[in-house]
Ligand SMILES: O=C(CO)[C@@H](O)[C@H](O)COP(=O)(O)O
């Protein structure tokens with residue numbers, strides 16, 4: 330079995346049953362829980378904010394992988410670390426002071442990642458690559474779960490893996506959006522380490538089994 334990390338996205342969960350949805354992830358083979366924060370400005374949708382993260386933090390036993398889809402994320406980094414974030418991804422397109430924000434995340438004791446929209450070239454993370462624990466490549470346009478995977482992501486993952494390897498780094502590559510059984514293996518072969526899966530997991534009849542099958546297929 331590969332050591333690929335599976336990160337179910339809580340965005341696709343039943344929010345009226347959030348405690349049990351978090352317990353489901355606790356009881357699964359998933360290593361991380363992916364938490365999508367949307368501000369209605371950077372992306373055309375609102376998800377949830379700090380009180381929900383604090384509630385998740387009370388029950389979650391997995392690594393909390395917070396994906397901030399918010400303008401100027403530097404304003405809220407401490408709040409999300411205090412709310413339990415282990416990893417924080419901020420968008421290159423949303424921060425005017427990316428270097429400063431990445432270093433703030435690390436100074437706060439969390440792992441730092443830059444997220445890139447499908448249109449953003451991987452070269453935009455190169456100047457900061459040495460400082461990053463992870464790069465999150467969006468494989469849909471951010472803002473909504475349940476969208477179709479953008480096929481050009483495979484090449485982007487391959488290119489980024491080569492860039493990371495050529496520098497002798499161990500930066501993780503996370504792929505987020507439309508991930509399912511039909512594209513997961515190819516993403517891992519291209520060099521992805523972390524796969525976010527929202528609707529594929531939570532909309533399945535047996536999410537725990539779906540996660541186990543996904544891991545076994547890699
Ligand atoms: O960040 C996002 C969407 O903006 C993702 O994390 C989605 O929540 C993934 O959901 P699926 O595409 O797997 O349904």
Ligand SMILES: [Fe+2]
Nearest residue numbers: 365396505525
């Ligand atoms: Fe996400």
